[in-house]
Amino acid sequence: xxxxxxxxxxxxxxxxxxxxxxxxxxxxxxxxxxxxxxxxxxxxxxxxxxxxxxxxxxxxxxxxxxxxxxxxxxxxxxxxxxxxxxxxxxxxxxxxxxxxxxxxxxxxxxxxxxxxxxxxxxxxxxxxxxxxxxxxxxxxxxxxxxxxxxxxxxxxxxxxxxxxxxxxxxxxxxxxxxxxxxxxxx
Amino acid sequence: xxxxxxxxxxxxxxxxxxxxxxxxxxxxxxxxxxxxxxxxxxxxxxxxxxxxxxxxxxxxxxxxxxxxxxxxxxxxxxxxxxxxxxxxxxxxxxxxxxxxxxxxxxxxxxxxxxxxxxxxxxxxxxxxxxxxxxxxxxxxxxxxxxxxxxxxxxx
Numbered sequence: 001x002x003x004x005x006x007x008x009x010x011x012x013x014x015x016x017x018x019x020x021x022x023x024x025x026x027x028x029x030x031x032x033x034x035x036x037x038x039x040x041x042x043x044x045x046x047x048x049x050x051x052x053x054x055x056x057x058x059x060x061x062x063x064x065x066x067x068x069x070x071x072x073x074x075x076x077x078x079x080x081x082x083x084x085x086x087x088x089x090x091x092x093x094x095x096x097x098x099x100x101x102x103x104x105x106x107x108x109x110x111x112x113x114x115x116x117x118x119x120x121x122x123x124x125x126x127x128x129x130x131x132x133x134x135x136x137x138x139x140x141x142x143x144x145x146x147x148x149x150x151x152x153x154x155x156x157x158x159x160x161x162x163x164x165x166x167x168x169x170x171x172x173x174x175x176x177x178x179x180x181x182x183x184x185x186x
Numbered sequence: 187x188x189x190x191x192x193x194x195x196x197x198x199x200x201x202x203x204x205x206x207x208x209x210x211x212x213x214x215x216x217x218x219x220x221x222x223x224x225x226x227x228x229x230x231x232x233x234x235x236x237x238x239x240x241x242x243x244x245x246x247x248x249x250x251x252x253x254x255x256x257x258x259x260x261x262x263x264x265x266x267x268x269x270x271x272x273x274x275x276x277x278x279x280x281x282x283x284x285x286x287x288x289x290x291x292x293x294x295x296x297x298x299x300x301x302x303x304x305x306x307x308x309x310x311x312x313x314x315x316x317x318x319x320x321x322x323x324x325x326x327x328x329x330x331x332x333x334x335x336x337x338x339x340x341x
Binding site (some may be wrong): 043045052063064068114118145170 | 204210213214216217218219220221224234235236244245246248249250251252253256257261262264265266267268269270271272330332335339341
């Protein structure tokens with residue numbers, strides 16, 4: 001299942017090893033910690049969201065059978081800790097995004113679009129498993145920020161019962177800055 | 187709380203205006219566990235990324251949109267699908283304005299009421315983010331979209 005049908009035209013001359021990854025499920029990982037409610041409040045507070053589902057247990061019990069996470073926290077559950085004991089290499093979320101940056105030698109990147117389909121609510125104590133799938137990579141294009149490629153990656157999230165919680169589709173733009181873009185920034 | 191029978195195509199959602207600060211950006215990024223430096227390190231954002239300042243990260247923009255929609259729907263409103271395309275970054279010092287209109291109202295084959303919304307986040311005259319949301323609303327006082335699961339939930 002995909003989150004959006006809108007896909008930029010894929011580069012028909014992708015290197016074989018990149019082409020082979022399109023449509024392949026990668027990086028299936030269990031979250032580093034169970035879903036915790038403190039993040040619900042931090043997230044809601046960050047956007048001053050007073051939805052009583054997040055602040056009033058009686059409302060949450062009545063409407064959602066108990067507390068549920070703000071929907072857009074979905075990707076937070078697969079973002080690794082910034083540091084962990086024994087870890088010598090930085091662990092990154094959306095690893096395919098960083099793999100593509102490295103493969104195409106594009107040092108900078110931004111995310112340009114997100115589409116998320118929400119299914120079963122995420123609840124405190126859930127242990128979320130995520131898996132990533134490369135959907136497409138464009139040829140090199142010139143944009144205001146520089147020259148680079150757009151790519152689309154789907155991330156699927158399931159809880160510990162295997163129920164689908166959501167599917168995110170990310171579009172990113174990996175690029176190298178051009179002379180004009182560098183001058184523009186100064 | 188908003189119910190489906192109260193909504194018509196063309197209705198406008200109450201707009202939301204918010205003055206973005208560096209705290210807004212950093213708090214939003216950390217709340218989403220997004221440690222990437224362009225959302226907290228001014229020098230990285232300017233010197234490496236070529237933008238004017240740190241800027242709102244993607245999940246936090248989504249969280250602003252989620253809040254904007256559910257401010258309007260009330261707690262029974264359940265977002266099924268949210269898309270947003272970020273055309274220009276949103277920086278500290280910007281006053282962002284969230285606006286939305288109803289594009290479609292429908293009931294699906296299993297009786298779930300849906301509203302489709304066109305949303306924007308603009309700064310001044312510039313549309314920074316374009317968005318679409320599909321949100322389920324109660325079709326009657328007894329209906330609750332959050333009680334839908336499996337085949338009864340078709341976002």
